[in-house]
Amino acid sequence: MKAELHAAEGYRLGSLRRYGILDTPREADFDEVVTVASAVCATPISVVNLIDQGRQWFKAEVGLGVRETPLDSSICAHAILQPGLFIVPDTMLDHRFCDNALVVGDPHFRFYAGALLQTPEGFPLGTVCVLDFKPRELDETQKAFLRLMANQVMKLLELRRIIATEHVARVQAEELAKERETLMREGDHRLMNSLQLVQSILALQSRTASSEETKAQLDMASNRVLAIATVHKQLHLTGSLEEIEIDAFLRRLCESLKHTAPAQITAIDVTAESTKLRSDIASGMGMLVAELVANSFKYAYPPGHPGSVAVDFRRTSGGWRLEVSDEGRGLPEGFDIDQSKGFGMQVVKAFVRRLDAKLTVFSRPGRTAFEINGIQG
Template identity: 85%
Template sequence: MHRAEEFRLGALLRYGILDTPREADFDEVVNVASAVCNTPISVINLIDQGRQWFKAEVGLGVRETPLDSSICAHAILQPGLFVVPDTTLDRRFADNPLVTGDPHLRFYAGALLETPEGFPLGTVCVLDYKPRELDDTQKAFLRLMANQVMKQLELRRINAAEHVARVRAEEMVAEKETLMREGDHRLMNSLQLVQSILSLQSRGASSDETKAQLDMASNRVLAIATVHKQLHLTGSLEKIEIDTFLRRLCDNLKHTAPAQITAINVSAENAKLRSDVASGLGLLVAELATNSFKYAYSPGERGPVDVSFKTTANGWTLEVSDQGRGLPPGFDVDQSKGFGMQVVKAFVRRLNATMSVSSRPGRTAFEIFSTED
């Protein structure tokens, strides 16, 4: 092992992040990155000795893979943002087993996770099964998320130093709290900035389809930002009051709704849920409500979107419905290939929930229910 690699691995170990459980803050990063970049896969990747390990992932379903098939192992050798529009055309990856075989990865973009000393640790990356490019907003967003992840890792390193140097406990606690408050504000401001950029682009969109896609991305970011804001307001790191959260989210969603949407009605029980569950519910509501904005009502018709949340004996039920024209004849949610419905099904799976759909003229309802709180 080269001495430079020894120093890099030593820097990675000092963060105390390897083989830790999933955490909502990091899961939110990959969820939003996947939504904003419109990719099925997003990962926070750390390059360890002989393996790449994922602190958070969406679309892969595993926590680590061998280093010899890693695209990120090449990415950490590049400064800033590393983009491979088509892996089959890049001699470094054309023979990679993840490209030639399952899952047939064709696109990669990764923003470097770099320590203040300049050691590359890994990437925040997005991947797709087809060749593509990112626009300037998506590239800037990936860099922003990499900066936010490094801030979180720096906080973790400070926590580890706290544990070792107990004689400085009070000073270190004060420093940690200051950094956490600053990190919270910066993350909220960053998410609000991204949403503002998407909203501005939507208003200037040259086509209805482009505007609809930008509005969907904006609403996905809004759902995550609302979760983070409520955690900050309540001072809780784990639990969210779901009724307050859904009402605040839907109030904000109404600003992106077309004029034919008369209201977004919320009926929610007063319950506290884990932040990762609330985040998933928020993204489901944003996705399904936006879908109703686009398709529920025929031109000239008006009506509401209704959101209902109830707790059960051992779980919960979420329903998003409208009073519009109904789904197209023959619509099969399991066979739908639309990106929005793929996002919905992905979050249903992530929540270990199931979904049923009922539709007729005058009422269409998506019901998601789980037996886990």
Template identity: 75%
Template sequence: MKAELHSAEEYRLAALRSYGILDTPRESDFDEVVKVAAAICETPISVVNLIDEGRQWFKAEVGLGVRETPIDSSICAHAILQPGLFEVPDTTLDNRFCDNALVLGDPHLRFYAGALLTTPEGFPLGTVCVLDYKPRKLDEKQRAFLQLMASQVMQMIALRRTNATEHVARLEAERLLSEKEMLMREGDHRLMNSLQLVQSLLALQSRNASSDETKLQLDLASNRVLAIATIHKQLHLTGTSEEIDSQTFLQRLCESLKHTAPVQIAAINVNAAPITMLSATASGLGLLVAELVTNSFKYAYDVGQRGTVTIDLERTPAGWRLEVSDEGRGLPAGFDIDQSQGFGMKVIKAFVQRLNATIEVKSRPGHTAFRIEGGLD
């Protein structure tokens, strides 16, 4: 069923276009939002979705591989007509979507949850949404996180419009240049604080978790958010939005990760060369390190056994080489990362692919190492 138009569609579309975001290139900050949303909500698909006339356009997406689809098949077009978080546990049981082309055919969407991107005037522009191929429901923490991300994305969109306007004005006066830089730093600072707040809430819930498995999942989510928050902190401290020093960044990230380490982890050792990286590359690298270090926390050492996790980063002729290793029990016999169906391994492979990198795994009792190599472009 095609969604009805918004009651103030003409004004809603005018508000959307005033932000100047439609048909813009991908941007790492928005890409990170959908990656983290998919990881925390444990869904294969996540999208920053804007509802335009006759189409829905994706500022960022993971799991779809396209930048827009027709409005007739849009679930988000229904979502912008609803207040609050819109969740469809099973699309085949909802009369609005049971005949939807994306439900009946590829990619056979069965679950949807979307939080509104709303302007200060109250116009819904689109959603931050997650989708799955099977029926399910989000828990309360995932719903709260999705709504927080929608609020944060709306701030990013608003800041982007402010920056674009100031860029034109900068040609007229040097005074506006300094004003723009101040606004950008303030935007980075707010985003950093929001991410740190999410990470702190997840860490608090982990400490109060009723089971080891719940604690583990909360720690995994906390560490993924922590990696992004640390990147933004580093960008804020260096005063640049383009490049960061990988050595300082990894040291700060691992210092923070140590706070979530189990008692059997004696130390996290960082041996990193001072490589200047684009923020998008450093972001992917940080998420990889967080995932692999947390993997060692979970599997490397038995209770009562003490050991370390080591991160080595070196420059290569083609770019960089990262190795995350431990001296624990080793991976199961016959382990093949290409065949692994574990969620953590899927996340790791997704990050490796995003970096256009390669991964190699070596493991025996007493030594396990994940080696990733990539370029700096």
């Protein structure tokens, strides 16, 4: 079923266009929102979706691989007509979507949850949404997190609008650049605080989890949020909005990850050259380290068999090389990273693609290493 137009569609579209966001390039701040949303909600797809005339356009996305799709099959076009958080536990059981082309055909969406992006004047622009290929629900923490991310996206959009309208007319170029940096730093600071709050909630839930499986899932989500929060903390410590000292960043990240390690993990040894990388590259690298270190925590050493995990970063003639390794029992016989369906390995492969890098896996009893070689920086 095609969604009806908003009651004030003309005003809504005018409000959307005043933000100057449509058809702009990808940006790390928005990419991080969908990355963390997908990780916390454990969904393969997450999108910052804006409903334009005749199309839905994605400022950021994980798991789709496209920047826009026609409006006729849009679930978000229905979501912007609803207040707050719109959840469809099973699209096949909802008369609005059971004949939707994206539900009955590829990619066969079965679950949708979207938090409304709404202007201060009350006009809906789109959603921060997550999707899955199977029916499911979100818990209260995940619902609260989606609302939090929608609020964060609106703050970023408001900062854009303020910079583009109110300040350009009354300040000189040098003053504008300085004020823009202050505003962006404030937005970055708020996001960092929000991420740290979510990470603390997940860590608290992990400590009180009723089963080891639930604890492991919460620890994994906590580590993903921690990786992004650490990037933002490092941005503030270095005083840069664009580059990060990668050695200090990796050491701080691994110090934090050690708090979630099982008893048999004796250390996370970090060896890293002192160099700077773009913040978006460091962000992706942080997510890779968090995933791979957590993988070693879970599988490398059985209880009662102590061991360590190593993280090594260095510049190469063609770019950079990151390796996460352990001296544990090795990967299962016949393990193929390209065929692996585990969510953690899917996250790893997604970030390797985002970094335009190459992943190589070495494994035998006594040594397992994930090596990532990249050319950007």
